[in-house]
Amino acid sequence: MGRIVAIYGSPRRAGNTATLLAEAVAGAKSRGALVDEIVLRDRKISPCLEIYGCKKTGECVIKDDFQAVRDAILAADGLMLATPIFFYTVSAHVKALMDRCQSLWVKKYWIDKTEPGQRLLRREGLLISAGATKGKRLFDGTLLTVKYFFDVLDTRLWDSLLYRELEFEGDVEKHPLYLQQARDAGCRLAGAICADNA
Known part of the structure; x- marks a missing residue:
C-alpha cells in the first residue's frame, strides 16, 4: 500500500488548487493509498534565514513545523503539490517550504557528496x-x-495538471473536466506507487 503526502499550497482553504487537490486525494484514496494531507497555511514555517546552521549535519536549526512536513515527505512514496500562480x-507558502529544504540540498550535495546529475528517484510527484x-x-517558472525542488527530494515530476483562467474561488467548479482529470491523476499516481511497491 502506497503512502502519499498531499501539500495544499494555496492561501485559500477552498481555492481552485485546493479543490483540485482534494479531488486528486479522493482518487488516490479510492485506489487504496494512504494520504497525509498538509495545509501549509496552517503550519508555522519560517523562511530560510540562510544562516547555514545545516552545514554540519544537514539538519535545519530553525525549529518549527518544517521538520514534521519534511519528515512526512521523506517517508512517502508519492507527493502531490498544489499551488496557485x-x-x-509558486505561492509564498510553497516557496517557504522549498527554501527550507535548502538544508536537504546541503546534506545531499555538501555532506553526502552526491554527484550532480546522479539521481535516485524514491518517489513520484x-x-x-x-x-x-x-x-x-x-x-x-513554476x-x-x-x-x-523535487530533485532534492529524490522525486520525479511524474505528471502536472496546469490550468489557465482560474482566478476567483469556485471558478474550477465550472470545469467538471478539470475536476475529473485531477481525480484520475490521483488514481493513476496511487496505481503507479502501488505497482512500484509490489
Missing part, C-alpha cells in the same frame, strides 16, 4: 497549478522551480 511562480491569465509562459 503568483507572479509566474504530481503538480497541480492554476493561474488567472492565458499567458503562454504562465507555468514556466515548472522549473518544482523540478529542482
